[in-house]
Amino acid sequence: MSGFDSNPFVDPMDIEPFQDASITQVTSGASENTGEFNPFSANDMGIHTGTTIPISAASSQPAILPTSVEQSAQANASAGQANLIKQQEELEKKAAELERKEQEMQNRAAGRALNTGSKENNWPPLPSFSPVKPCFYQDFEEDIPEEYRRICKRMYYLWMFHSATLFLNVLACLAYFTTDPQYGVDFGLSILWFILFTPVSFICWYRPVYKAFRSDSSFSFFFFFFVFFFQVAVYIIQTVGIPKWGNSGWIASISMIGKNLAVAVVMMVVAGFFTVNAVLAVILLKMVHSKYRRTGASFTKAQQEFSHGVLTNPSVQSAATSAATSAAQGAFSRNQRN
Template sequence: MSGFDDNPFGNPGDVNPFQDPSVTEVTQSGVGGFEHYSPFPASDTGPSTGSTIPASTTPSQPAVLQPSVEPSPQATAAAAQVNLLRQQEELERKAAELDRREQELQNRQGPTDKENNWPPLPKCFPIKPCFYQDFSEEIPQEHLRICKMMYYMWMLYCVTLFLNVLACLAYFTAAADYGMDFGFSILWFILFTPCSFLCWYRPVYKAFKTDSSFSFFLFFFIFFAQVVVTVIQSVGIPKWGNSGWITAISVSRSHLAVSVVMMVVAVFFTVCAAMSIILLKMVHSHYRRTGASFQKAQQEFSQGVLTNRTFQSAAASAATSAAQSSIQRN
């Protein structure tokens, strides 16, 4: 009980817990043993050398999340201004291209002092050329090929009509009862040769030259009728003046040589019909790329009629006569 009477707040040196004999013995005898102790056993190949791997001397940096940088209002305004400048340059380029094409169209439509060169007649001939035609000068490059093909198509059709006259002449020589076919063949040659040039070739030439919507529509209307006529001529209905397939086959039993000649002409008519259909589709595809429309055709027709001097003079005379008649009545 004497321990309880001691002062707990007294000098701690008076009570030393390490003075216990068992603790003192362990501390004095185990210090050296811990200095040579290695927790890693020696390898099978030899004793451990005790070498250690040095740690990296580079200080590790903590991962830092970069904050998202939003563009400033100045940068946004500068980008918008650059975009507007680019769009303005594009619009100016398109406007310059449209002005150039309009100037070219005006130059083509304007009066020229060039002499007519078609048909190519000798100078001593009493009839002078009626038209001026120059593909490389008047037709744009994108329409040049199809326009020349239409011209060659017209020439092929004229040659076919001339061969039809010869075939019908041979038919009339072999059988005198078929003089009507020979007469009609001459009529078709005289009628269709100039009419095909004026009614569908010149309109398509003018359409490619000036991008005229009215000329395109006029060509489509007349050339479709031309295709129908060529198909009928290739069929060769008897007594119609055409050396088609029906007429050529019907003559083969009695006059084989005449039948062969008429079959050759029938082949020409068939080629003309097929080429006409193909060219009609090609011209239509070019027409759609030019931006022509029925509304533009109406505007061109109305402007052409109103600016025509003949129409103006006729309208003025009609108005004058109407005014005079109304004055006389009053």
């Protein structure tokens, strides 16, 4: 019967591969050893305890931090060195600029000393056919250093405005005189002030300040301050306008309002010009004084320049020689008489 129990339609080569004895033994052994894995169990932790890396060992060997610190220190050192180099270059530029200015002043002074006789006077700018020739040499670009050039030109403009005001004062006093003949004194004095104060102001306070800025002369500075202080006082007196003093000031112009309004207006304009002169004179005096304090001038230098100028002046030397000669001759003649 056993022969009839088998399936006659089954291929005798078609055998279940997993029913092989060797494979069945292996799979059964693996299933017995395989269990649920718990990484936190005591047995499993004991297996891996020997391979754990301590924290101290891992943190005691940084790989990037020393390199970054060293690079930042080098960068700071390089930046500091570059800053020092930049400051040194700026100081060298300033020193070179000061040396250049000093050399220009020395060259300018040497040029003036060499060309004093060769330069022709160019002020006042008169035509070539005029019988009167220029009396002074004036060149702001060549003579005056750049830092003093502007204030020196302003002093020149003040002198020109001063001269124009004196001329207008003559016209105002003329109108004043035509209104009332008793004010003829003012008209005559106004002509005198214009003829006298125009050249005197140029020689006594403008040329000294020009020379002071040109050659850094302490004596010229002190002479200018002394004279210009009195010029400011004169401006104030002219602004006030005391009658019969030859000035068309505020008092004289206001007194003419009731007599002749047109003449009063003309005189008020001139009084305003005198006021502007006084204000500008005070402002420029302060500005010149501030420039003077930066030049290093002093009263001791002024005394030395004055004594040196007096001793080296040919006129003074000739006068002293003639005086000494006459005194010696007089003493010799007295000795012969005795």
